Amino acid sequence: MSIFIKNILLDEQTTNISIKGDKIHAIGTDLVPAADDTIIDGANMAAFPSFANMHGHAAMSLFRGFGDDHNLSDWLNQWIWPNERNLDSEIIYWGVRLACLEMIKSGTTAFADMYFFLPDAARAVEESGIRAILSQSFVDLHNPEMTANVRREVEGMEQMICEWNSSHTLTQFSIAPHAIYTVSNETLKFFADFCHRHNLLYHIHMSETNSEVENSLKDNGCRPYELLDRLGILEQMGSHFLGAHSLHLSQHEIELLGKYHCNVAHNPNSNLKLASGHKFLYNELRNAGVNVTLGTDGCSSSNNLDMIEATKVMSLLQKGWRNDPLAMPASEALNVATVNGFKALGVDAGEVAVGKTADLMLVNLDNLAFVPNNNTMSNLVYAAHGDCVDTVICNGKIVMRHRHVDGEEETIREARRIVSKLITVRPE
Amino acid sequence: MSIFIKNILLDEQTTNISIKGDKIHAIGTDLVPAADDTIIDGANMAAFPSFANMHGHAAMSLFRGFGDDHNLSDWLNQWIWPNERNLDSEIIYWGVRLACLEMIKSGTTAFADMYFFLPDAARAVEESGIRAILSQSFVDLHNPEMTANVRREVEGMEQMICEWNSSHTLTQFSIAPHAIYTVSNETLKFFADFCHRHNLLYHIHMSETNSEVENSLKDNGCRPYELLDRLGILEQMGSHFLGAHSLHLSQHEIELLGKYHCNVAHNPNSNLKLASGHKFLYNELRNAGVNVTLGTDGCSSSNNLDMIEATKVMSLLQKGWRNDPLAMPASEALNVATVNGFKALGVDAGEVAVGKTADLMLVNLDNLAFVPNNNTMSNLVYAAHGDCVDTVICNGKIVMRHRHVDGEEETIREARRIVSKLITVRPE
DSSP, X not given: OEEEEEEEEETTEEEEEEEETTEEEEEETTOOOOTTOEEEEOTTEEEEEOEEEEEEOGGGGGGTTTTXXXXXXXXXXXXXXXXXXXXXXXXXXXXHHXXXXXXXXXXXXXXXXXXXOHHHHHHHHHHXXXXXXXXXXXXXXXXXXXXXXHHHHHHHHHHHHHHHHHHOSSEEEEEEEOBTTTSOHHHHHHHHHHHHHHTOOEEEEESOSHHHHHHHHHHHSSOHHHHHHHTTHHHHHGGGEEEEEOOSOOHHHHXXXXXXXXXXXXXXXXXXXXXXXXXXXXXXXXXXXXXXXXXXXXXHHHOOOOHHHHHHHHHHHHHHHHTOTTSSOHHHHHHHHTHHHHHHHTOSOSSOOTTSBOOEEEEETTSGGGSSOSOHHHIIIIIOOGGGEEEEEETTEEEEBTTBOTXXXXXXXXXXXXXXXXXXOOOO | OEEEEXXXXXXTEEEEEEEETTEEEEEETTOOOOTTOEEEEOTTEEXXXXXXXXXXXXXXXXXXXXXXXXXXXXXXXXXXXXXXXXXXXXXXXXXXXXXXXXXXXXXXXXXXXXXXXXXXXXXXXXXXTOEEEEEXXXXXTTOHHHHHHHHHHHHHHHHHHHHHHHHOSSEEEEEEXXXXXXXXXXXXXXXXXXXXXXXXXXXXXXSOSHHHHHHHHHHHSSOHHHHHHHTTHHHHHGXXXXXXXXXXXXXXXXXXXXXXXXXXXXOHHHHHHTXXXXXXXXXXXXXXXXXXXXXXXXXXXXXXXXXXXXXXXXXXXXXXXXXXXXXXXXXXXXXXXXXXXXXXXXOSOSSOOTTSBOOEEEEETTSGXXXXXXXXXXXXXIIOOGXXXXXXXXXXXXXXXXXXXXXXXXXXXXXXXXXXXXXXXXXX
């Protein structure tokens, strides 16, 4: 498949973009389409890289708006956990289809996920045409019997993971330790050995709340990232490490993350909504050499998967809490949400440039966020929402055109049907 | 004109809504339409009150994205002020048309504005079919000659304002002192007398930044609201007082605002983006009896007019800075953005209830923010953006149906044309 996007605004200049296979082949004003190119008329549209949503729980889109405005322990104990017992292959499949549909419609072509039922989730992602690293989440609750069970379960998945990863491009599997407070040191390290052996992403919730840090100081005598360092995990995983949230950090922890070129995934909307904290140390992490990426978290925390909204909130929050209107300008925020995420996923995308993997989006400049269009980048980050996205291309293939996504009506219908199978407990 | 909305979701129940003239006439499952009713099929839609955007500078939509990510003094001196010299009737008219279009498309039917060229702005609002209190902004820079000029100018407007206000419903005029740091005490008091005499809204920027408070302490020996109290303005204006921002307040100032039943307009996105502050004292103001309303500020500060986004950011920010996930639940946030705003405007709307003025919106439940629809209110506030709004009714008249607004294409075309007349200075 080859695509020719003609007369498209890119970096405030009108040009043409030629895509061949999975790559951006050429960009220039004097390009002409080949006979078999699919032509996209870029008039009144602008090209941007698509987004990489670097932390979430895609199937939890089915829980959207369920149990909001309750405290964390009520929400988990009374609303979420009793219903998660109902999870099965069919629920996961349609939950992930729904999440992929929402991501495509708001310009996201890649995500890092942490949940369950990997093959069903992967089928949904592959059929949607976008990419994901799907990590199965585990806890052992520091219980020796569960530790042994988790080890057996992961060993049982080893062949499946290796076979899947060697035979697929868009989806890759991994295993994820949920967090240091739900996973024993032994399992944390076992997972790191496993991920290191198979070249997998090590995706874990880290330093999301102050109490997590305080409990670590009490239980481990050190802060969460110091614990991982002591276990040798940061050095072992390096750029394959992805610490979701990473909100409450000491200078020493930031230095450790930088030293080993780790990735963190910031989730500003989730952090605000759950009151986890609002002072994400972006400048400090960036300056230390950490690759900072952006995520939405799951829809039961943050309640949508719109990376444009997340990019804006991230940027505004940096300006706000730092008391600095020049903090994180639009272009830097967009880089965090795009190229940094793809880098963490090991995909050479996130920039509309020759030779890059063809993950990109075209935004509609008739959307009022771009009227008038004094600055396309500024309008995308500060004024727009996901509905400005007209066309989405992932890995050189069109997955949305003029806001039409194949199977949208079926996905909405099935998501509405399946939610009654998932949610059987509704607290008063 | 009468409207019958059948089978519409309202407060999680399916019902019918009958609108006659400018009022919600009846609501009930057993209603039947009259012969001449315009029928709206509410299937797969939900009714909510429309929004009141309580602080902004509508025509500045034309500056959207112009000079972002510069410091305030550069932005004003190099980007905005040199171009504001170009303002004329035509620019204002199309700027306000553009703002009204964006407001309608995101469910807003009323706004409080502070800018220039009232008759041109009013023509744009009336032709758009929504409502506004338009206040002409003045500064005298504490200069006696300018003070005299402002007084002459306002006295020259007196007849026009009175005649307009007595002959119009949707638009009303007033005069606005810009802020205490740009307007002398004499003019502040003169405006209060004028507004009190003619029953007008007194709309002023208040306590937006820390330095404003510090300068007031230095110059006046008291905080900004204490100055207004000393001048007798809070007592005089009472519920006709609208203090935009009101971000940096002492407990004494909050008590003063409560004592006189004043209104404040919170602008969370603008406050974050300009790094004015992020700890808006919502609970404290509410508990003191202040009517807290919500605004977006102008598009050159916050960059869009989407009140759904503003409502979400307001609610999340309260949870975030207070470290309390139960702060400002969705329904309370929506009240701030709707009924509280209409109350400040003196319009009996902001609730979809019998006898209320018919300002309301219908949201499309096929929008992914509502899939699945575990909680319509939560999905509106936490998951949706303006594009979920399908139909908007203002004062009993349909101003948007299936996202179609009359004159949209012309407004976009003219906004694009006129911006080249407005923006003639573009700093490097």
